[in-house]
Amino acid sequence: MQVSTSSSLHRSSLSLEQIKQLQRASRREEIGRNWYKFSRNPISVMGLLVVVTVILLAAFAPYVAPYPAHAGPFTDFANAKKPPSATYWLGTDQIGRDIFSRILFGMRSSLLMGVVVLSLVVPPGVLLGLLAGYYHNTWIDTLIMRVTDIFLAVPPLVLALAVASVLKPNLWNSMMAVSLMWWPWYTRLVYGLATALRNEYFVIAAEVTGASTAHILFREIFPNTISPILTKMSIDIAWVIIIGSMLSFVGLGVQPPEPSLGTMIADGAKYLPDQWWIAVFPALAIVVIVLGFNLLGDGIRDMFASEEA
Amino acid sequence: MSQPILSVQHLKKYFVVGQTGMLGKRQPITVKAVDGVSFDVFSGETLGLVGESGSGKSTVAYTVVGMYKPTAGKIRFMNTEIGTNDKRPKELQKAIQIVFQDPGSSLNPRQNIKQILEMPLRVHRKDRNRLEMVIYLLEIVGLPPEAMYKYPRMLSGGEKQIIGIARALATNPSLVILDEPTSALDVSVQAKTINLLLELQKQFNLSYLFITHDLSLMRNVASRVAIMYLGKICEIANTADFFRNPLHPYTQMLLSSIPVVSEEEEALRPTKVISRGEIPSPVNIPKGCSFHTRCPFVMPHCSEVDPEFTDMGNGHSVRCHLYPQGG
Amino acid sequence: MSDVTTPLLEIRDLSVNFAVYGGELRVLDGVNLRMFPGERIGLVGETGCGKTTTMKAVLRVLPMPPGRILRGEILFKGRDILKMRDSDLRLVRGQGISMIFQDPTAALNPVFTIGEQMQAVIQSNAQDNNLSLTRQRSWELALTALKDVALADPERLLKSYPIQLSGGMRQRVCIAMALSTNPEILIADEPGTSLDVTIQDQILRLLRDLVESRNMSVILITHTLGVVRELTNRVYVMYAGSIVETAKTKKIFSQPLHPYTQGLIATVPRLTGGGIASGIPGRIPDYRNPPTGCRFHPRCPHVMEICKREKPPLTEIDQDHSVACFLYSSNQKVEQ
Numbered sequence: 005m006q007v008s009t010s011s012s013l014h015r016s017s018l019s020l021e022q023i024k025q026l027q028r029a030s031r032r033e034e035i036g037r038n039w040y041k042f043s044r045n046p047i048s049v050m051g052l053l054v055v056v057t058v059i060l061l062a063a064f065a066p067y068v069a070p071y072p073a074h075a076g077p078f079t080d081f082a083n084a085k086k087p088p089s090a091t092y093w094l095g096t097d098q099i100g101r102d103i104f105s106r107i108l109f110g111m112r113s114s115l116l117m118g119v120v121v122l123s124l125v126v127p128p129g130v131l132l133g134l135l136a137g138y139y140h141n142t143w144i145d146t147l148i149m150r151v152t153d154i155f156l157a158v159p160p161l162v163l164a165l166a167v168a169s170v171l172k173p174n175l176w177n178s179m180m181a182v183s184l185m186w187w188p189w190y191t192r193l194v195y196g197l198a199t200a201l202r203n204e205y206f207v208i209a210a211e212v213t214g215a216s217t218a219h220i221l222f223r224e225i226f227p228n229t230i231s232p233i234l235t236k237m238s239i240d241i242a243w244v245i246i247i248g249s250m251l252s253f254v255g256l257g258v259q260p261p262e263p264s265l266g267t268m269i270a271d272g273a274k275y276l277p278d279q280w281w282i283a284v285f286p287a288l289a290i291v292v293i294v295l296g297f298n299l300l301g302d303g304i305r306d307m308f309a310s311e312e313a
Numbered sequence: 314m315s316q317p318i319l320s321v322q323h324l325k326k327y328f329v330v331g332q333t334g335m336l337g338k339r340q341p342i343t344v345k346a347v348d349g350v351s352f353d354v355f356s357g358e359t360l361g362l363v364g365e366s367g368s369g370k371s372t373v374a375y376t377v378v379g380m381y382k383p384t385a386g387k388i389r390f391m392n393t394e395i396g397t398n399d400k401r402p403k404e405l406q407k408a409i410q411i412v413f414q415d416p417g418s419s420l421n422p423r424q425n426i427k428q429i430l431e432m433p434l435r436v437h438r439k440d441r442n443r444l445e446m447v448i449y450l451l452e453i454v455g456l457p458p459e460a461m462y463k464y465p466r467m468l469s470g471g472e473k474q475i476i477g478i479a480r481a482l483a484t485n486p487s488l489v490i491l492d493e494p495t496s497a498l499d500v501s502v503q504a505k506t507i508n509l510l511l512e513l514q515k516q517f518n519l520s521y522l523f524i525t526h527d528l529s530l531m532r533n534v535a536s537r538v539a540i541m542y543l544g545k546i547c548e549i550a551n552t553a554d555f556f557r558n559p560l561h562p563y564t565q566m567l568l569s570s571i572p573v574v575s576e577e578e579e580a581l582r583p584t585k586v587i588s589r590g591e592i593p594s595p596v597n598i599p600k601g602c603s604f605h606t607r608c609p610f611v612m613p614h615c616s617e618v619d620p621e622f623t624d625m626g627n628g629h630s631v632r633c634h635l636y637p638q639g640g
Numbered sequence: 641m642s643d644v645t646t647p648l649l650e651i652r653d654l655s656v657n658f659a660v661y662g663g664e665l666r667v668l669d670g671v672n673l674r675m676f677p678g679e680r681i682g683l684v685g686e687t688g689c690g691k692t693t694t695m696k697a698v699l700r701v702l703p704m705p706p707g708r709i710l711r712g713e714i715l716f717k718g719r720d721i722l723k724m725r726d727s728d729l730r731l732v733r734g735q736g737i738s739m740i741f742q743d744p745t746a747a748l749n750p751v752f753t754i755g756e757q758m759q760a761v762i763q764s765n766a767q768d769n770n771l772s773l774t775r776q777r778s779w780e781l782a783l784t785a786l787k788d789v790a791l792a793d794p795e796r797l798l799k800s801y802p803i804q805l806s807g808g809m810r811q812r813v814c815i816a817m818a819l820s821t822n823p824e825i826l827i828a829d830e831p832g833t834s835l836d837v838t839i840q841d842q843i844l845r846l847l848r849d850l851v852e853s854r855n856m857s858v859i860l861i862t863h864t865l866g867v868v869r870e871l872t873n874r875v876y877v878m879y880a881g882s883i884v885e886t887a888k889t890k891k892i893f894s895q896p897l898h899p900y901t902q903g904l905i906a907t908v909p910r911l912t913g914g915g916i917a918s919g920i921p922g923r924i925p926d927y928r929n930p931p932t933g934c935r936f937h938p939r940c941p942h943v944m945e946i947c948k949r950e951k952p953p954l955t956e957i958d959q960d961h962s963v964a965c966f967l968y969s970s971n972q973k974v975e976q
Binding site: 469500501502528532553569571577578581588591 | 688838866
Binding site: 023026027029030031034204205206208209210211212213214215216219223224227228230 | 378379380401403406407409410411413414415418419420421422423424425428429432433435436437444458459461462463464477480484
């Protein structure tokens with residue numbers, strides 16, 4: 005690219021088709037560059053692989069699981085508490101159900117919980133954070149952030165327990181309870197970013213030119229918060245899965261006979277250490293999922309990190 | 314050139330930065346960033362507003378462009394008072410634009426050049442074909458249309474600044490405030506950027522309010538120069554006159570501090586005044602003439618009485634007790 | 641002259657690449673630099689020419705990877721810094737070479753007082769020399785160092801935190817710290833750029849007095865030609881990863897030979913007026929795919945065929961004046 009100082013204005017001869025080509029080429033390059041930055045750390049790629057595998061396994065659980073029926077009301081006392089073998093890869097539980105099949109189905113509810121909670125939590129959390137941050141030091145800021153503080157003061161698990169004990173204990177109620185307590189974290193995160201971004205010259209340029217508030221919030225500020233949001237989401241999915249498992253562990257989440265990793269650990273704990281596989285494998289599944297999402301989060305952060313010279 | 318396009322009169326801008334004192338008798342800490350500044354910018358000219366940090370030069374710029382509301386004083390643009398507007402009308406936002414100092418922060422890193430240049434078009438030129446306008450804007454600043462889909466980080470500092478200029482021109486303004494537009498650039502890139510700015514000025518009859526700390530640059534760019542120190546103008550003159558005969562001790566100190574590259578320039582630098590002392594904090598501006606703490610010619614009453622402007626003729630005014638009014 | 645004295649620092653054919661998306665940046669392409677005791681060198685070039693990378697290589701603080709040294713040596717008193725063991729390197733960094741940075745705020749730790757930071761530097765330097773200093777002694781040394789840089793009320797200053805100081809005072813503290821170990825070479829990276837003009841002038845004058853009175857060897861890295869002219873006695877001009885010209889400072893300004901040096905000096909706005917030169921056409925090259933031959937050839941007004949094919953070597957064409965440009969080599973010699 006060269007700066008010519010000729011003042012003669014010749015009409016550009018670019019056709020619409022050429023412009024579209026340019027756009028496509030730049031998009032391709034952007035994807036290539038992002039993948040390069042993400043994949044420079046092999047551990048991030050591993051995280052991505054784990055997450056994709058887990059999602060695929062959970063999505064196709066009915067087809068992948070060797071004994072799909074074992075995810076429902078099923079008993080086979082003849083084969084109860086069998087150790088891992090060629091027939092039952094990860095053994096069977098106290099009433100003879102295949103643990104591998106149940107883990108696959110259990111991951112479904114775990115992931116579902118993660119996805120539902122985050123999609124309930126992120127949009128309002130981010131929006132409030134943008135507003136409070138942009139209107140820093142006004143009553144809007146004070147109102148939003150004080151309410152946020154109040155919600156932040158209640159531990160999500162405790163509230164989930166409270167809600168679940170008042171309402172019917174099931175997966176949906178626990179998800180609502182967790183969501184109610186989770187949005188403030190996104191408000192906090194985006195608030196911090198937005199208060200800094202509002203002073204950037206590109207925001208000021210938009211203001212003095214008369215751009216609408218919506219433009220400034222969503223086109224100028226929001227795109228610069230995406231990276232930390234995605235990173236946090238990736239790590240939060242892991243957290244929500246842990247909390248969901250805890251709720252199930254204490255009997256406030258997924259209700260039997262539907263499988264959930266938390267319930268499986270709770271049931272299996274009674275048979276430790278002799279029939280260790282009943283509890284250990286579901287626990288390992290949680291570890292793998294959580295680790296996968298955390299590593300993925302690191303990769304996303306690297307991907308958005310600005311290039312150094 | 315007789316009618317000013319912008320006329321700033323006794324402009325004051327104070328900021329409250331905190332509080333002092335115990336509970337019950339708290340007093341606000343005020344920074345007098347701009348404390349009674351007056352100047353005119355004429356159509357098609359470049360006024361250089363020169364100063365160091367704490368001089369308030371950027372505050373003047375931001376107040377003119379509407380980021381701040383003046384504490385007192387008048388800002389008249391094309392004979393209309395604009396300082397008192399709570400929200401400026403679209404016409405005004407269109408007519409006064411600004412180019413910022415830091416090319417890194419002035420472009421949104423998550424937008425490509427097309428999106429960046431479309432922002433002012435969205436607001437002010439709803440009728441036009443935006444894509445065509447973006448290409449046109451790139452053309453007038455000498456960049457190829459291929460630059461459209463690049464992101465700021467792929468551009469050099471100079472190219473980023475040129476995009477900043479294109480964005481300012483998108484609304485077809487008549488007054489452009491240049492807030493140290495080249496201070497972050499290398500000299501050879503600065504040269505290109507300045508030449509582009511001068512060419513655009515001719516082409517579109519733009520008036521520039523050029524904020525800078527670089528006197529050598531102003532020697533070559535501005536038609537008139539005003540020097541600011543701690544919120545006040547201390548000297549204003551036509552460029553040629555200003556450099557031939559710098560009057561204010563602070564101006565002389567500034568000139569003597571500039572690193573130069575030739576002996577002819579060295580001859581121009583005042584030798585009597587050598588830089589000394591610290592620039593006082595704008596929170597705690599010295600009484601009387603604010604420069605008296607560093608002035609080599611300080612007199613007893615300098616620390617008591619703030620001098621008034623003395624007209625030295627030919628549009629050359631200086632605010633210093635060395636040049637008494639009528640004397 | 642070079643027969644009698646060995647260079648204090650010599651960089652030979654230093655070449656460095658950086659790995660990035662889509663290939664490697666060929667940042668340094670054979671840098672050659674020689675410094676004799678007592679010389680004050682200005683390393684001049686525009687953003688991205690590799691001057692900072694060169695100095696990072698000298699201090700061996702280049703991040704590797706992505707950085708990679710292809711070839712070359714950096715000899716400090718005849719020993720290659722690039723091959724030194726860590727313990728020797730510590731000594732070189734501690735008392736051989738000190739550095740002053742552009743931004744004094746970033747160079748000071750905000751949570752320690754000036755005194756604590758200066759004492760730490762002085763103590764660790766003493767340890768490297770197998771000496772032990774009492775706290776009292778290191779305090780006194782810090783005090784003297786501050787007095788040397790003309791700071792008023794040094795006792796109070798030692799108890800202050802960096803935030804309580806102005807930018808100019810912080811830079812003075814940084815200079816005091818850098819000099820407190822009595823280094824043989826002082827590297828100053830844009831020492832006044834972040835400061836105001838009048839304050840920068842004070843700092844530069846202080847620096848000049850200090851190095852002149854101590855006869856210290858200095859490398860000044862900067863893109864401001866005026867600062868070079870006032871502070872140094874020899875200039876190395878760098879463009880796109882190699883030295884294109886070197887001469888005594890006076891000579892460079894009065895008689896620049898390389899077309900890049902000429903263009904660079906011409907673009908500096910003059911206090912005498914006369915408008916702004918149009919600048920050097922084009923832009924610095926893409927280091928992923930730099931131009932063949934002379935890297936300046938796409939921007940050069942005097943470009944010849946050979947410039948596109950071959951890289952001109954840095955050749956001495958006059959006493960103490962070397963330039964890397966085919967314009968100044970006789971044709972026969974070139975064709976060989």
